[in-house]
Amino acid sequence: MSVFVDITPSEGHTGQEAAHPRASGVSPWRGRVTRAALPLLSILVFLGAWQLAAAAGIWNQTFVPYPSTVWRAFIDTSTTHNGVRGYAGYLLWEHLYMTLRRVFAGVIIGVALGVLLGLAMGSIGWLRSVLEPWLTFLRALPPLAYFFLLVIWLGIDEAPKITLLALAALPPAAVATTAAVLAAPVGLTEAARALGASRAQVIRDVVVPSALPETFTGIRLAVGMAYSSVVAAELFNGLPGIGGLVKDASNYNNTPVVLVGIFAIGISGLIIDGLLRAVERRAVPWRGKI
Known part of the structure; x- marks a missing residue:
């Protein structure tokens, strides 16, 4: 009996x-x-809590200024007022431009080397065994631990700053790429080899596309690590630069300007991360689908 x-x-x-x-x-x-x-x-909600904390009077205005005070500091650092141009002779956007230029140069170098290193480490077992401890060692070091050594070696100009940012960006990109290469589908690689593909073709046509999603995650982490090292990178001769602005203002307990610098770093970091997400969606549309 059938049922329809x-x-x-x-x-x-x-x-x-x-x-x-x-x-x-x-x-x-x-x-x-x-x-x-x-x-x-x-x-x-954050601004309301901040206003209440400042108005409570529990902390001195030097430590917790009003949001309006920080806003005035933002206007002052962004314009020429009473014959004073911005902060230390540079407008806020000029400080931010110099910092972003350093970060961009350091990230490009660190990510390029990290991705190439990750591809090699993921594909060659003995190379991974040799280099992995050194990457872990470098990841464990805080930037200030070796920045002074870079200053001794390279001086106080741009070279130590960019080198520091590159060294901060390299390990996340290398580790993420290595893990992504190792996680490439074995079935696809074996099928490509069975069809006569060479090692280079397998890496180009199978391993790299499957590794790209995690590699982009590593790149985003690398940018975050570079950004977290900006203040350290601009400790010496960091003006113009947001890190130099924060460091110089902190020397004079100028909390509003310090907060302006922190917000500038954070907001620009959010924008850059959003751009990276947009590029990832365009470049890796197959993420989560294979």
């Missing part, structure tokens, strides 16, 4: 209507507004 089940959508409820977001009472605009409103709400 009618799965045709009933009248007035087609399959397309069921799949449409409005059929379930969910508006696409509502989701977008919610995603935009939550970060804004968190910022408002």
Whole structure:
């Protein structure tokens, strides 16, 4: 005995209507507004808590200034006022430009070397055994531990700053790429070899595409590590530069300017990470699909 089940959508409820977001009472605009409103709400809550903490008078204004004081410091460092140009003779955007230029140069060098090193370590077992302890050693070192040595070797100009940022960016990129190469699907690599692909072709056509998603994660971590080392990199001769601005202002207990520098680093870091995410979505559309 056969049983026939009618799965045709009933009248007035087609399959397309069921799949449409409005059929379930969910508006696409509502989701977008919610995603935009939550970060804004968190910022408002933070500013409110900050204002209350400053107004409470528990801490001296030197330690916890009002948000309005920090805003005035931002305006002062961004403009020419009373004959004074920005901070230390440079506007805020000029400080930020110099820092971003250093970070960009250091990240390019560190990530390029890290990705190449990761590909080699992931593909050659003995090379991984030799270099992995040194990468772990370098990752464990705080930037200040070897920055003074770089200053002795390279002077106080741009070379030690860029070298420090490159050394900070290299290990995350190398470790992530190595792990990604080792995690490449064995079935695909064996199939490519069975079809006559050479080692270089297997790496180019199978290993690299499968490793790209995790490699991008490593690149984002590398940029974060470089950013976290900016203040250390600009300890000496760091003006113009955001790290130099923060360090110089802290010498005079100028907390509002220090906070302006911190916010400049953090906000620019968020923007760069968002750009990297956008590039990743374009360059690796197969992430999570294979």
